[in-house]
Amino acid sequence: MSRFVERHPAWALIAIIAIAVALWLIFAVWPPGLEEAIGRKRVFLNAVFNGITLGGLYFLVASGFTLIFGLMRNVNLAHGSLYLFGGYVGYAISTATGSWLLSFIVAFILTALVGVLLQVIVFHRMEGQDLRQTMVTIGLSIVFADLMLWACGGDFYQVQTPNWLIGPVELPLITAVKSSGEPVYLRYPMVRLVIFAASVVIGVSMWLALNRTRIGMIIRAGVDDRDILAATGVRIQLVFVAVFAFGAGLAGIAGVVGGTFQSLSPGEDIRFLLASLVVVIVGGMGSIPGAALGALIIGLAEQLGSVYIPTYAIVVTFLIMVLVLAIRPQGLLARR
Amino acid sequence: MDSVAQRLSAVGAGAALELRGVTRLFGALAALTDVTITVRPGERRAVLGSNGAGKTTLFNCITGDFAPSSGTIRFFGEDVTHFPPYERIRRGLRRTYQISALFPGLTVQDNVYLACRGVSRGRFSFLRPGQNDALMHAADNLVQAVHLSAVKDQRVAELAHGQQRQLEIALALAGAPRFVLFDEPAAGLSPTERAELIEILTSLPAHIGYIIIEHDMDVALRVVESVTMMHNGRVFKEGLPQEIESDPEVQELYLGGGHE
Amino acid sequence: MSLAHDARVAVRPAAVTQRPARTWPEINNPAAWIVAVILVVMPLIASGFFLIEIFATTLILGIMALSLMFLAGYGGMVSLMQLTIAGFSAYMVAVFGISGNANISLGWPWWLAVPMALALATAFGTLGGALAVRTEGIYTIMITLAIGAAFYYFTNQNWAIFNGHTGINTVATPHFWGVNWRADIPFYYVVLAVAALCYFAVEYISRAPFGLALQGVRDNPRRMAALGFNVNAHRVAAYAFASFIAALAGVLQVWNYRQISPGSVSVGACIDVLIIAVVGGITRPIGPFIGALIFVLLRTFALDFLVRLGLDGNRFRLLIGLGFLAIVFWSSDGVIGLWQRWRQSQRSRDDRQGGGRGHG
Numbered sequence: 001m002s003r004f005v006e007r008h009p010a011w012a013l014i015a016i017i018a019i020a021v022a023l024w025l026i027f028a029v030w031p032p033g034l035e036e037a038i039g040r041k042r043v044f045l046n047a048v049f050n051g052i053t054l055g056g057l058y059f060l061v062a063s064g065f066t067l068i069f070g071l072m073r074n075v076n077l078a079h080g081s082l083y084l085f086g087g088y089v090g091y092a093i094s095t096a097t098g099s100w101l102l103s104f105i106v107a108f109i110l111t112a113l114v115g116v117l118l119q120v121i122v123f124h125r126m127e128g129q130d131l132r133q134t135m136v137t138i139g140l141s142i143v144f145a146d147l148m149l150w151a152c153g154g155d156f157y158q159v160q161t162p163n164w165l166i167g168p169v170e171l172p173l174i175t176a177v178k179s180s181g182e183p184v185y186l187r188y189p190m191v192r193l194v195i196f197a198a199s200v201v202i203g204v205s206m207w208l209a210l211n212r213t214r215i216g217m218i219i220r221a222g223v224d225d226r227d228i229l230a231a232t233g234v235r236i237q238l239v240f241v242a243v244f245a246f247g248a249g250l251a252g253i254a255g256v257v258g259g260t261f262q263s264l265s266p267g268e269d270i271r272f273l274l275a276s277l278v279v280v281i282v283g284g285m286g287s288i289p290g291a292a293l294g295a296l297i298i299g300l301a302e303q304l305g306s307v308y309i310p311t312y313a314i315v316v317t318f319l320i321m322v323l324v325l326a327i328r329p330q331g332l333l334a335r336r
Numbered sequence: 337m338d339s340v341a342q343r344l345s346a347v348g349a350g351a352a353l354e355l356r357g358v359t360r361l362f363g364a365l366a367a368l369t370d371v372t373i374t375v376r377p378g379e380r381r382a383v384l385g386s387n388g389a390g391k392t393t394l395f396n397c398i399t400g401d402f403a404p405s406s407g408t409i410r411f412f413g414e415d416v417t418h419f420p421p422y423e424r425i426r427r428g429l430r431r432t433y434q435i436s437a438l439f440p441g442l443t444v445q446d447n448v449y450l451a452c453r454g455v456s457r458g459r460f461s462f463l464r465p466g467q468n469d470a471l472m473h474a475a476d477n478l479v480q481a482v483h484l485s486a487v488k489d490q491r492v493a494e495l496a497h498g499q500q501r502q503l504e505i506a507l508a509l510a511g512a513p514r515f516v517l518f519d520e521p522a523a524g525l526s527p528t529e530r531a532e533l534i535e536i537l538t539s540l541p542a543h544i545g546y547i548i549i550e551h552d553m554d555v556a557l558r559v560v561e562s563v564t565m566m567h568n569g570r571v572f573k574e575g576l577p578q579e580i581e582s583d584p585e586v587q588e589l590y591l592g593g594g595h596e
Numbered sequence: 597m598s599l600a601h602d603a604r605v606a607v608r609p610a611a612v613t614q615r616p617a618r619t620w621p622e623i624n625n626p627a628a629w630i631v632a633v634i635l636v637v638m639p640l641i642a643s644g645f646f647l648i649e650i651f652a653t654t655l656i657l658g659i660m661a662l663s664l665m666f667l668a669g670y671g672g673m674v675s676l677m678q679l680t681i682a683g684f685s686a687y688m689v690a691v692f693g694i695s696g697n698a699n700i701s702l703g704w705p706w707w708l709a710v711p712m713a714l715a716l717a718t719a720f721g722t723l724g725g726a727l728a729v730r731t732e733g734i735y736t737i738m739i740t741l742a743i744g745a746a747f748y749y750f751t752n753q754n755w756a757i758f759n760g761h762t763g764i765n766t767v768a769t770p771h772f773w774g775v776n777w778r779a780d781i782p783f784y785y786v787v788l789a790v791a792a793l794c795y796f797a798v799e800y801i802s803r804a805p806f807g808l809a810l811q812g813v814r815d816n817p818r819r820m821a822a823l824g825f826n827v828n829a830h831r832v833a834a835y836a837f838a839s840f841i842a843a844l845a846g847v848l849q850v851w852n853y854r855q856i857s858p859g860s861v862s863v864g865a866c867i868d869v870l871i872i873a874v875v876g877g878i879t880r881p882i883g884p885f886i887g888a889l890i891f892v893l894l895r896t897f898a899l900d901f902l903v904r905l906g907l908d909g910n911r912f913r914l915l916i917g918l919g920f921l922a923i924v925f926w927s928s929d930g931v932i933g934l935w936q937r938w939r940q941s942q943r944s945r946d947d948r949q950g951g952g953r954g955h956g
Binding site: 140318329 | 730737741749753754756864867870871874910911914924928
């Protein structure tokens, strides 16, 4: 961090100012002039929270995608299909058993299993052929999409939020002050906060696993230089399968989360594939912290954009991607 | 020793290639540290050193495959430190690669034609070359000269190793080279092919200088007039071939017992 | 070995042999002539439905896929935004030209609107390409897909220019010299002419310095830079050329359907173009047209075909996906590759039977 400040003082200054402004906007009671100019603070805070929690969801999808790419150079364009598959599984389990938590476990296991099958049966055969692998994932995404359409139809599904998570929670953030002088606090859906906390936990534990365990070191070494892997004497294939399974499983979990937050329907696979693409292009390929930063930026941009410039929300996301590509084509937090 | 170094740097103003304090870092690892080398126009020099001494990194910095972390590189007096590779090539710098870097999907003729086209105008031409295209003739001559006429319409992927090495050199000599970097041109060649290679190098026109990386001392010391010895990314010794060969420190470090 | 002369050979004249590789490859091929004749007399054979729904549509999709083939086959850049460029061009024709949405269309005559659309779409594709070439290899797919998707969502959201998800309808088509150029037979010939032009242009440029250099960039970008080529400039120029071809296809497409909407530029449609090029074969300009024919035939007749087999007619996408997977698994060069392999095995069998005659 301090090295970044040393090397790019101007960028560091801009970042610090931006963070300070954001913090002020979140914590301060807005002066009336500001409310007139850009609307109610409650709207703003809601957009920020929606953006951050959506970022958590994007992170869950994109971290698996970036891990698989980083280690195996496999651009898994069927990642969105794994997301949707996990969502449908989660829906089926939660409606059948009524257990929300169980739906996560089953979705993780089943999508991870699909990941294992893909790696063992398909990608193992075409190692090192980036383009061919990508073509195969495109074919698979089409096949999966149609199979799921066949099985589940074109309806919208929503995973039922468990009772203990329903309803809003009051946060110690003042949205406005009543004329009586009594402060009004922000109320925000409990379930989104819990899920966001869970994705932070998953992200941090992934980071710890990658940086503190032997297998993590091996994976990171492989991301940096794949030839090293052969020299370490580990069974590379096993690592590959494990990473693919884990990445796929995360996409499955994300599917259940997405099914709870929003809804599941054909087309969501492509939406989340694209979100992952943009997140990792912005954050940097193969980097978990990059995926986290990218997810946060894209989530916030999407939500704030849809509140303040609804017609051009998608353009904001896209412009961020263009800007990153123009200034730092390898992504914000990529090593090279 | 010193006198040679002085002699070499005294002509620095009119040098073909002049590196001043070139350092290249890869993360925390220094592949090159404060390398200063001056080569006169037409001079032929060998760069020796064990694996990891920084020889190929040196070439990559000179051609601009990546920029040095610090230091300057001048080519015939012009500061080219921040030029992209193609700008340096267009000024008469050439290089060959240790592992043949050819275009396997194209024919021999097309490979050489591209090399000729790269250093002339019309790189973006949408018109096919006609029968009297000057570059076509130049390419034909180069192909003939490297004895590849018989296979000139074959795809490079189908060539034997020795033929690929010949093509590799042909690509570096297209156009009007003023200075060439040869990266282990003898790698994997048979004794006969080595003899041919030595003949090529010694009979290059006198105005073309070069630096050659070569592990085979028999080849290296026969085709150069000066030697730079590198070790751990630094210039370790500079001098005449005989001086270097007989230098006890160098012998200990590099030549070992194998050369006695 | 007298390479020594080489550095100064540039001016020495040499006996140049005839170079068959540089002539038109198809000119001596009777099959190519037969196909050409059939295409020209097609209106005598085929009904209006076949002429437009099958053959004109095939040619239009083929031109789009051709632009991808040019980038991928010669330049090694797999761009998923070629359909997006075509769609952009189609939108521009509708926006600048005449359409049923008078509040959006500017009402320019077609001979002004079309060059405008071509220029803007080429610029759009070139800019996208300039972004994509900032990274290497497999990233290209991701970036171009993201660009394509962004455009799709943007057309959905934007009402001022792109008229949201309803798109722009009843786009006017050209009438001049007393001919309605959108009538089946004239339109077929327009499409055929443009397709032939694009095909021969790509074929020709593949052997011109620009095309050769592009193939060099595909094979070994580093060496190309070490030969004096500005690799990225070549890549961007390739995007510009391919974008122009895709833009032409876009103009034809909007004239064909007389409308353009976000559905025509969806992510799935972007991927279809890749499928067409890969299935047909990505190393030669004829591949995309073969792929397009297969795709259009499947799309048109798969329903009947599947129902006749007692299967669900809606599983067309499944069929496409499985077919695509099969091609990717078994042939690196699409159906052309399969065909050539089959021919080769036939020939070697003939050889064995005929007692080892040398094969050509």
